[in-house]
Amino acid sequence: MKLKAFFTLLCSLVILQVSAQQQVKPDMVKTNKGQLKIQPITHGTLVLSWNGKTIYVDPYGGAELYKGIAKPDLILITDIHPDHLDTKTLDGLDLKGAKMVVPQAVADQLPEKYKGQAEVIGNGQSTNQLGIPIAAIPMYNLPEAEDSKHVKGRGNGYVLNIGGKNIYISGDTEDIPEMRALKNIDVAFVSMNLPYTMDINQAASGVLEFKPKVIYPYHYRGTDGLADVESFKKMVNEKDANIEVRLRNWYPTEAKKK
Known part of the structure; x- marks a missing residue:
């Protein structure tokens, strides 16, 4: 029995080690109340850890x-598409005591067991969770059309104020006026994958308009492989060297397609 327990423990440690190796090294951002830890996971998913609290974005x-x-x-869940509302992943996580902030379209599709945990906010609305103000920002495709992949009002981008730092999570959007009009953003996560959101030219134009201090390209896998985020960085920094473009590998298990 002791030998069986030993091998069970050993297997668990190996799984944890492999998982840790697959995770990209996290970044730290100094806030007025300790460090904000930013952990890329995959595609449009990240984890924010701050002040003893942990926030999953589109697990x-x-x-x-x-x-x-x-x-x-x-x-935080931004949209109904399965790379954002992934009920299989939610079911595999320990969500006891966790609150969810979601748009109405997501709340409508949540399994019944999660509905009591959901706080619904729409574009232009806000909430306060864990002592963190959270505002819902529109996310949608241009030009606006009823048959677009992301119609205005269905999904949410989010701006969180964490320890005095404004963190923008774009969700699936193009360089919409609401994004371009953002002010005082310290850290931004901006999507750039065709044909679902925008190309790197639109993304660079939008970022140069609202001028975040730090920008992470994320959600950059499209139908033709991964977007050329190195060229995105060059576009941004040729016009504004003060914007820090952080390139992180959101697809550690995937080979980049040229």
């Missing part, structure tokens, strides 16, 4: 990707 890709990461206190 997707399977629960094994979150091994070694604290269970969520808060989950």
Whole structure:
């Protein structure tokens, strides 16, 4: 029995080690109340850890990707598409006590067991969770059309104020006026994958308009492979060297397609 327990423990440690190796090294951002830890996971998914609280954004890709990461206190979901509302991944996570902030379209599709945990806000609305102000920002395709992949009003981007730092999470959007009009953004996560959101030229134009201090290209896998985020960085920094473009590997298990 002791030998069986030993091998069970050994297997668990190996799984945790493999999961940790697959995770990209996290970044730290100094706030007025300690460090904000930014952990890329995959595609449009990230984990924010701050002041003893853990926030999952669009948890997707399977629960094994979150091994070694604290269970969520808060989950933000931006849209109904399965790379954002991934019920299989949610079911594999420990969500006891976790609050979810979601748009109405997501709330309508949440399994019944999660509906009581959901706080619904729409574009232009806000909430306060874990002592963090959260505002819902529109996310949609241009030109606006009823048959577009992301219609205005269905999904939410989010701006969080964490320890005095404004963090913008774009969700699936193009360089819409609401994004271009943002002010005082410290850290931004901006999508750039065709044909679902925008190309790197639109993304660079939008970023140069609202001028975040730090920008992470994320959600950059499209139908033709991964977007050329190195060229995006060059476009931004040729016109504004003060914007820090952080390129991180959101697809550690995928080979980049040229």
